Amino acid sequence: MLRFRFIDKIPVSFRNKYFLTVFVFLLWIIFLDGNNLIARVRDMRELRDLRKDREYYQGKIEEDKRKLKELKTDNQNLEKFAREQYHMKKADEDLYIVLTPREDRKRTRKNN
Numbered sequence: 001m002l003r004f005r006f007i008d009k010i011p012v013s014f015r016n017k018y019f020l021t022v023f024v025f026l027l028w029i030i031f032l033d034g035n036n037l038i039a040r041v042r043d044m045r046e047l048r049d050l051r052k053d054r055e056y057y058q059g060k061i062e063e064d065k066r067k068l069k070e071l072k073t074d075n076q077n078l079e080k081f082a083r084e085q086y087h088m089k090k091a092d093e094d095l096y097i098v099l100t101p102r103e104d105r106k107r108t109r110k111n112n
Contacts, residue, residue: 013019030037071078082088089095099107 007015071081087095087097
């Protein structure tokens, strides 16, 4: 008798076998399956982030190719690059490095 009272409290639409089948199917798809909906959304977000990274790095590659071509073709640019990046100087010159506070913080972090 107790069992029938519990079943009577459940709305009729929830007791329908088709509703129960669809409900179990949706639970399975959303939460339990290896390719569930939650994992799929997470994977799509990661794919979007990876595509953004790919675009960024392709742009950097193009920029570096342009700079490399420029350095290979012009000796003045090569000298300018060496002076700026590697702090090279001629024998009769003095070299003074002026850093902004932001650059100074970056440099001290790398050394520590």
